[in-house]
Amino acid sequence: MKLPSHILLMCLALALTWADHHEHHDHHEHQHHEAVLDRCKGLEMDAVTENEEGIPYFFKGDHLFKGFHGKAELSNGSFAELDDHHHLGHVDAAFRMHYEDDPTHHDRIFFFLDTKVFCYYQHKINEGYPKEISEVFPGIPDHLDAAVECPKPDCDEDSVIFFKQDDIYHYNVKTKAVDKKEFHSMPNCTSAFRFMEHYYCFHGHKFSKFDPKTGEVHGRYPKEARDYFMRCSKFSDDSDHLERERCSRVHLDAITSDDEGNIYAFRGHHFISKDTNDTLKSDTIESAFKELHSDVDAVFSYQNHLYMIKDDHLFVYKVGEPHTHLEGYPKPVKEELGIEGPIDAAFVCQDHHIAHIIKGQHIYDVDMSANPRVPTNPRSISVLNRVDAAMCGPHGVTAISGNHFYHFGSVMLMAASKILPEQHRVSLELFGCDH
Known part of the structure; x- marks a missing residue:
């Protein structure tokens, strides 16, 4: 049977589209699995949080660094649904909710990707997630830069601090009230982290320690993140080696x-x-x-x-x-x-x-x-x-x-x-x- 020319052209177009899709998919998979990231070369992290055991997780693109040393692994190996729902590019922001007064969300880890929020407990996604950010955190914008938890008395109430460009949002966990602020003395954070009762804003491969209530940065900042939050064999010539080790x-x-x-x-x-x-x-x-x-x-x-x-x-x-x-x-x-x-x-x-x-x-x-x-x-x-x-x-x-x-x-x-x-x-x- 001889097919009409317009049917042949349609079949050819579909075949080319299918081939292009799979070539792109294979290329994406190749990139997804072959990318080599070295945090000791100075990476700007997309998000930082602790897990339930207090081990820091550093996110970069579709990869995750666990702890202060060791190689990158794919994020979807630990949090599969991030990739299922999003075809994971990168995590915008992340924090661990660790408030005894909120048993529903105690020890949960929240991830923010574009307009969605994901909630995990012990690496298992909570039922009903992902949800819209506006549904879970009303008054908080999409496409965030960073987020960090802030329990009492560090903040006046158990709160989450969200960062988007120059705007800072203090979100009251109990009342869901939002207090919008500007932290004039602090750089724009690409990720934020609460560690050992201190608050850190990461920007590029540097960081500044800040007051969560006022945003004030005291002391000699910014400092090199590789000197304090990563175990690297070599450091920059201007690093203070004794201070770094202390x-x-x-x-x-x-x-x-x-x-x-x-x-x-x-x-x-x-x-x-x-x-x-x-x-x-x-x-x-x-x-x-x-x-x-x-x-x-x-x-x-x-x-x-x-x-x-x-x-x-x-x-x-x-x-x-x-x-x-x-x-x-x-x-x-x-x-x-x-x-x-x-x-x-x-x-x-x-x-x-x-x-x-x-x-x-x-x-x-x-x-x-x-x-x-x-x-x-x-x-x-x-x-x-x-x-x-x-x-x-x-x-x-x-x-x-x-x-x-x-x-x-x-x-x-x-x-x-x-x-x-x-x-x-x-x-x-x-x-x-x-x-």
């Missing part, structure tokens, strides 16, 4: 105090030392411990030596100027301490031969004077979800989790405790950071 929001990898009372704290490629006169110094790990290079998992001090654990290996240095790497090391952790890695933290208390090894939520004892060394006396640490670093001194154990540390009078009290002791800030109270 004030970084990235958690420590390891910490110890030696027999003289000097403290060594390790983070990524860098470490900070604090002597008995509270004098602080910062340098690269490679400059003082070249065999290690970077990324220490745990450190403990024993008989004027630093025992440094990286992955499955143990390095030993004699304390001095400079520190001396012992011949024959590194050796396998399993061979030297009788325990498999990875190890989260380790410490020895003064005048003792017991190395206390923390792995997950368990603590083990290893007698350093024994041969062979074997882990004994396993106990669980129920009061902390994780321990990033720990050290022991004359007054007990200091356990660091995230940006905070907790003091326990003894190892026994740390293992037996059911109530979390007073929370202290690492940057402020351990290293004297003023911001």
Whole structure:
């Protein structure tokens, strides 16, 4: 059968349209999955928020960075519906609703994309979402730049602060009243973030700390986001290395105090030392411990030596100027301490031969004077979800989790405790950071 010419032309047009669509789709999928983002090269983030465990999520385009280091992953891997409903380009704004007085929305994460708002609880979308922004947050405009939660007493009432160009909207969570303001001293925010009870406005790859009520920015801002909110191996030449390490929001990898009372704290490629006169110094790990290079998992001090654990290996240095790497090391952790890695933290208390090894939520004892060394006396640490670093001194154990540390009078009290002791800030109270 011979088809009329106009039917043939129509079929040809449809075929070309289909082919073009799939070529575009395949190209989009290729871009969607092949894009490589490096936050250490200075990215302007689209949105920042915490998850329910307090881990920061940084959004860029259709990708997501979890925590302060690590590679980008596709956002739809964690929040599938963002892509289902939107063919995800980027998240405009995000915040975590964390108000005890609002049980309906407590611990929910809200995402804003164009005119829509998405609400998640533990990575599952709430029923009925996405919704129009005007339905959930009446009086708040579409196509937002940033958003951040502001609980009492930081704001007069439990609120959310929304940013769109020069306009700032304080949204009262209870009454839904909107108070429109202008923060004259603050730059336009591409994302905003509440972290450790402070408020940060990100603009480009820099940030400013601001007062959520007035928008006032005090101190020397803007600062480089990579110096404080990311763990990068290299920094700009004009970075203040000591201030960066003192004030970084990235958690420590390891910490110890030696027999003289000097403290060594390790983070990524860098470490900070604090002597008995509270004098602080910062340098690269490679400059003082070249065999290690970077990324220490745990450190403990024993008989004027630093025992440094990286992955499955143990390095030993004699304390001095400079520190001396012992011949024959590194050796396998399993061979030297009788325990498999990875190890989260380790410490020895003064005048003792017991190395206390923390792995997950368990603590083990290893007698350093024994041969062979074997882990004994396993106990669980129920009061902390994780321990990033720990050290022991004359007054007990200091356990660091995230940006905070907790003091326990003894190892026994740390293992037996059911109530979390007073929370202290690492940057402020351990290293004297003023911001």
